[in-house]
Amino acid sequence: MKAISIQPLTRAAFAPFGEVIERDGAAHFPINAGKCMRYHDLATVETAGQAARVLISLLRGEPYALPLTLDMVERHPLGSQAFIPLSGNGFLVVVAEETEHGPAAPLAFRTAPGQGVNIRRNVWHGILTPLDTVTDFVVVDRGGDGVNLEEHFYPAPFRIG
Numbered sequence: 001m002k003a004i005s006i007q008p009l010t011r012a013a014f015a016p017f018g019e020v021i022e023r024d025g026a027a028h029f030p031i032n033a034g035k036c037m038r039y040h041d042l043a044t045v046e047t048a049g050q051a052a053r054v055l056i057s058l059l060r061g062e063p064y065a066l067p068l069t070l071d072m073v074e075r076h077p078l079g080s081q082a083f084i085p086l087s088g089n090g091f092l093v094v095v096a097e098e099t100e101h102g103p104a105a106p107l108a109f110r111t112a113p114g115q116g117v118n119i120r121r122n123v124w125h126g127i128l129t130p131l132d133t134v135t136d137f138v139v140v141d142r143g144g145d146g147v148n149l150e151e152h153f154y155p156a157p158f159r160i161g
Contacts, residue, residue, distance in 0.1 A: 001069070002105065004160045009093060009109040009117070017095040017123045019043045021084055021116035043118035045140055046080035052144040059083075059137045061091075061130040066161030070094060073103050073124040074151045079142025083128060084116035086136040093117050094126030094160065103152050108160045124152065 007013060011020045019042070026039045045054050073096050085091060090111045096103035103124035110131070111117070118140075119125050128137065142148060 001157055001159045004070070004106055004108050004158050006066075006092065006108040006110050006161055009111045009115055013107075014093075014095075014109060014117065016097065017125070018080065018120040019118040021082060021118055022112075022114055024114075043082055044080070045082070045118075046121040047142045047144070048078045048121065049144060049146045052078065052142055052146075055139075055141055055143040057139045057141070059128060059139050061128050061135050061137065063130045063133055063135070064092070066092075066131070068092070068129070068160045069157045070106060070126060070154075070160055071157040072151055072153050073106060073126055074149060075122055075124045076142065076148045077122050077150060078144075078146050078148040080118055080121050081125075081142075082116060082118040082138075082140040084138040084140075085111070086138060088113035089133055089135040090131055091135060092126070092129035092131055092160070093119075094129070095119065096124040098122075098124065103154075106158060106160075
């Protein structure tokens with residue numbers, strides 16, 4: 001089994017796969033008579049196809065223990081998918097570049113408190129993987145007509161962590 005190390009999530013390292021959603025370094029301005037700060041336009045929601053619409057959902061994820069065995073990644077060809085934790089809990093983000101033979105070996109990132117991700121349309125990624133404790137998430141993704149899920153099973157699993 002090939003080992004994958006987990007690296008900290010940074011904007012630069014994650015840029016080929018999507019966007020890191022966080023306040024640090026983000027454009028912001030006061031609203032509501034100065035009582036609220038808006039961190040504006042943190043990610044681009046992608047939708048493709050007719051009758052596409054943006055969905056906002058809540059997820060509650062059970063924690064996974066490390067090390068983790070990964071044998072499958074998925075992608076959504078018709079829309080991006082954003083995961084924003086509703087607590088300071090970290091979670092694991094697994095992504096893989098596209099090659100002519102399917103997804104490459106995965107990369108693994110651990111989010112810092114306050115970070116979320118927006119995974120671009122058609123990017124291979126692992127399933128939602130909370131760490132340490134049950135975690136609630138806001139998810140922004142695409143709804144509508146069309147098949148928006150593809151799965152790839154690796155011939156040999158990876159060990160993450």
